[in-house]
Amino acid sequence: MAAMAATAARPDRVVSLREIVADIPDGSHLALAGFAITRNAVAFAHELIRAGTRGLTVTQVFGGFETDLLAAAGAMDCLTYASGSIDRFGLLYAVNRAVLDGSLALSEYSGLALALRLHAGALGLPFVTTRSMLGSDLVAPLVATGQAAEIESPFDGAPCLALPPLHPDIAVVHVDVADRAGNAMVGGPVWSIPETARASRMVDLVAEEIVEVGELDPSRITIPGLLVHAVARVPHGGHPTAVYGHYDFDAAHLRQYAAASNAGGDALDAYLDRFVRGVATFDEYLEEVAP
16 A cells, blocks of 8 residues: 555656647757657657747757757757758758858767766766867867867876766657656667756656556666656657657658758748648647658
8 A cells, every 4th residue: 555655646747748848938958869860859849839939059969850940940049969960861951051141059069079068967077078079170169168178187198178067958858658757768779868868957758658657667767757847648759750669760751851941941931831830739740741
């Protein structure tokens, strides 16, 4: 009976996706965990765009489809990343265009260096050191803006970079399955997802499936519920990107988006009007893209 009472007392973190987005004010610092065309929180990006959220700072080790969508909608003011693409389907055209026209400020790191900043945030470190990026053109802009410092190792005098920790306001992760207390599993490569979640002040999840507390194997938990603010169930919420063990990427739709994003202007607006702004829910979007 005591165990049952303890289980019943666990907070239920399941909410709607709209409720998650309603808690995100303009100007928030988001950390996204998608990678190119894999495990992107597309349903979340759609809802954020429909809500008209603006002025976002986004941190993402490797940008992808979700990142380009937010840039296409003008939701971001600042982006910190190592690189990004929509894989074989093209570049992050909307991101690149916004950087070139000055509407999106960009801080660029190596993948290792940015992952280390998240790692430092996760561990509560005051800074972390690395030799990644030394000798590259990435260093000078970061030093000039206070995002890195060139120092000497106190042990051998060799040059290295000191990087400050990252503490995004909210991490958003698309997961395979979560229980009602927010414990979540990610199948396949997890990349920097654990560090991203632990470095952030709050974590919101979009899950393919939600189960009752106690149904998940504790040894396979990627994100513990104690870090999680809310979880929303959105099956196929990563479409058109792939989610390992659930579905592959939608090549036809990614080609369609890449063409619109590359063209920009009216073509990109028409895509957003049809597939994002012109539908009320992600289920309606899935019906629109169904063959």
